[in-house]
Amino acid sequence: MESSAFVPASQFSLFPTKPHTTANRPTHLPFKFKPWKSTTCRPTTLQCHKMYVPGFGEASPEAKAAKHLHDFFTYVAVRIVSAQLQSYNPEAYEDMMQFLETHPLNDGDKFCADLMRESSTHKTLALRILEVRSAYCKNDFEWDNLQRLSLKMMDDRNTRLMRDYVSETTSSEK
Amino acid sequence: MESSAFVPASQFSLFPTKPHTTANRPTHLPFKFKPWKSTTCRPTTLQCHKMYVPGFGEASPEAKAAKHLHDFFTYVAVRIVSAQLQSYNPEAYEDMMQFLETHPLNDGDKFCADLMRESSTHKTLALRILEVRSAYCKNDFEWDNLQRLSLKMMDDRNTRLMRDYVSETTSSEK
Numbered sequence: 001m002e003s004s005a006f007v008p009a010s011q012f013s014l015f016p017t018k019p020h021t022t023a024n025r026p027t028h029l030p031f032k033f034k035p036w037k038s039t040t041c042r043p044t045t046l047q048c049h050k051m052y053v054p055g056f057g058e059a060s061p062e063a064k065a066a067k068h069l070h071d072f073f074t075y076v077a078v079r080i081v082s083a084q085l086q087s088y089n090p091e092a093y094e095d096m097m098q099f100l101e102t103h104p105l106n107d108g109d110k111f112c113a114d115l116m117r118e119s120s121t122h123k124t125l126a127l128r129i130l131e132v133r134s135a136y137c138k139n140d141f142e143w144d145n146l147q148r149l150s151l152k153m154m155d156d157r158n159t160r161l162m163r164d165y166v167s168e169t170t171s172s173e174k
Numbered sequence: 175m176e177s178s179a180f181v182p183a184s185q186f187s188l189f190p191t192k193p194h195t196t197a198n199r200p201t202h203l204p205f206k207f208k209p210w211k212s213t214t215c216r217p218t219t220l221q222c223h224k225m226y227v228p229g230f231g232e233a234s235p236e237a238k239a240a241k242h243l244h245d246f247f248t249y250v251a252v253r254i255v256s257a258q259l260q261s262y263n264p265e266a267y268e269d270m271m272q273f274l275e276t277h278p279l280n281d282g283d284k285f286c287a288d289l290m291r292e293s294s295t296h297k298t299l300a301l302r303i304l305e306v307r308s309a310y311c312k313n314d315f316e317w318d319n320l321q322r323l324s325l326k327m328m329d330d331r332n333t334r335l336m337r338d339y340v341s342e343t344t345s346s347e348k
Contacts, residue, residue, distance in 0.1 A: 050313075050314045051254050051306070051309070051310060051314055052254065052257060053250055053253055053254055053310075053314075054253055054254075054256075054257045055253045060316075060319075061246075061250055061315065062315070062316050062319045062320045062323055063323055064246070065243060065246055065315075065320055066320055066323040066324040066327050067327070068242055068243075068246060069239060069242075069320070069324050070324060070327050070328065070331065072235075072238070072239055072242060073324075073328065076227055076235055079227055079228055079229045080225050080226065080227055080228075082228075083226060083228045109331050109335060112335055113335055113338070113339070116335070116339050117339070117342075123339075127336075130332045130335065130336070132225065133328065133332075134328050134329070134332055135225070136225060136227075137324060137325060137328045138325060138328070139224075140224045140225055140227075141235065141236070141239075142234075142236050143317075143321045145234075145236045146236045146239055146240055146243070147317045149236055149237055149240040150240040150243050150244065150247075150311060151311060151312060153240050153241070153244050154244065154247065154307065154308050154311045154312070155308070157244065157283050158304045158307075158308055161283060161286055161287055161290070161304065162301075162304070164287070165287070165290050165291070165297075168291075
């Protein structure tokens with residue numbers, strides 16, 4: 001590491017790793033010096049060992065990721081409903097495809113809101129998408145699998161990036 | 175619903191909800207008609223009650239979502255490292271900001287690969303980002319919270335979309 005700024009991620013914390021608590025106090029000392037203040041004398045130090053993530057304002061990274069997933073669930077629901085329509089209702093399928101050509105799916109809620117206001121037929125499609133994305137998110141999506149795949153992808157990609165770099169630099173030195 | 179194509183999501187399945195099993199067979203009947211075939215007579219019907227999601231090829235929606243999250247973790251790691259550099263190493267912080275102006279963060283792996291090849295100083299930054307994104311994904315990111323927030327967001331947004339539509343149509347009818 002070239003600079004003192006590179007603190008290992010596991011050690012980086014905004015707060016002391018062992019904040020003052022009363023748990024380690026010797027038992028022979030009186031526990032409450034001012035027992036009448038016991039209900040208000042809470043330790044004010046936050047017990048946070050996580051890295052500080054700036055730039056999310058009042059929202060958390062988890063909330064931001066949930067928003068990403070929310071749009072993804074809308075995309076999946078549109079796929080599911082389109083496949084159903086293609087089999088059972090070709091006319092509605094055509095309507096859906098035409099609407100998709102002119103309306104991007106980046107913002108799932110805006111897409112559904114616009115679809116709802118297009119026509120009576122489109123409104124039915126929009127309600128169906130709302131229903132499907134909710135059911136998919138609650139019942140079908142494998143949350144445990146998502147975590148497992150993410151952790152594996154992280155290890156695989158990091159290894160590949162470093163391996164590619166090393167093989168590149170080694171071959172250019174030859 | 176205007177069309178027979180709109181099957182409730184809970185009922186939609188490619189496979190019968192109660193596949194034939196031997197679990198409900200009356201006990202007074204002989205269990206194995208051909209016991210010599212017992213090891214090969216497995217039911218061939220897949221017991222899948224999930225909605226069919228087309229368009230992901232060989233990958234699953236979970237794998238696609240994991241890729242989205244992977245890029246998000248890189249974005250978070252860049253934020254974390256930038257904030258650390260701003261405090262401890264202003265020169266490296268400037269290098270990072272200049273690189274960010276010319277290289278998009280959409281594809282996290284490509285960003286790291288390019289950063290690694292920019293210069294020796296940038297390579298150290300890239301290795302730090304790889305380290306931080308891995309630590310963040312494994313230790314800091316609250317996976318349970320992601321699921322909780324996603325489910326809540328789904329209910330909230332669906333309710334809001336329908337409420338907004340109803341209030342619009344009601345007010346325009348007055």
